[in-house]
Amino acid sequence: MAVTPKQRVSPRLSASQLADYLVAATPIGQLGILRQAKNPASGKAMIIQYQLAKRAIAECLRNRSQINQIVAKAVMELEARRDNGANGPLVRDDAQRCIGVIQTFQQAQNQMDLWQHDYTEPNVPSPTMNIHGVEVSVFPDVVASIQHRGVDRVGQVFIRCMIGQTTDGAENRRAEANGHLATIAHMHTMQFLEHLGNPHAPTSMVIDVPRKSLVRGSVNYARRVANIETACKMIAAIWPTV
Template sequence: MTDSNRTSPNFSTKIQALEARSQDLSISPKKQGDASRSAEALERVHAAYQKTGLGKLDLVPLPASRPKLDIQGVTISLTLGCQVRGQFKGNPAVGALTVLFNKSEASASARDERARTAAALSLIYATEHLGGHGKAVAKLCLAYDVFRGTVTTCPSQIARRIANMEATCEEVALRWPAVKVPDDYDGPPIV
């Protein structure tokens, strides 16, 4: 999506490669499933690419190593796809595109709320980490819901949303040390 030399990314080659990988018996079933789900996601991106307006944006790759957000002592990792560059009042501006892959949420209002929150987190990230490329502005901070095929712009009035996130993170930070890890937990190390 971030290749400025083409009007539409070459999704078909990537989709075919992922579909072939999903049938490759030499790799684990988990990797086959990952490839199948990735192919499905790319098919959705391809189908909605022009409709969403992604093709009209100046999308720039992010560094491979990205800092995480720290909100009131809670580390937040975002699924950022790229930077979004543009202009604001005649000056360079920057934002970030968060990619949402959840396809199981049935409630449209819940999906919309999640997208608005993700776009707000994109604005926080752009403000804290991308300011060297221009002023971080809400209109360039987006959440792309792959399976719904929609792009949500960060609301311009987000003070209450950010205050709610900060209060929630503060509560998590206060209570986290007392949480007992379940015996059957198999996720990443908890520190």
């Protein structure tokens, strides 16, 4: 007998879902994101795409001197996962995609201006934020820190691995979504990580591996925060009818 997914009564989105909602091309696209958030799949095991790639890339960031060894070990394990006929097609396909993303990171890491910062593991579990009635889950891949003129600056970093569409419009929306995601990371840092240093918007970042790009939070982030807050007010208002 099929299990009906349990709906979320209260508004809750992941940071990535909120960032994508803000740049959705149409209202239908926005509703699709909200419906997915409201009706999370349940009952059957799901494959979280690129999870193993993110884990390996985060380890590389935390241990720069061991990147080649980390990549070699991750690729070897993923190749075994890909070639194991006992695994389903989703698992095997994800393994192949993870290999490609990890290798892209290895090749592009120097051109992305990553190495000004030190990286550490984030706190687990990561607390959620409440933005005007919407619970936003924020699970950064690493915490970034840098010292500037004797002041410790801190931020949080998301690693994005999914290729997605590559049309001009889709690329522009992806870049804008990455900017919103970096701002959400900064908002979360301001609320929960002040004990580690001074929350600094450009120290919160999105590493878009397929595009070999690094998007930093804007120093002038007030407009983005206002857009995020306005969107959350709207989401809270329409959630019961989604």
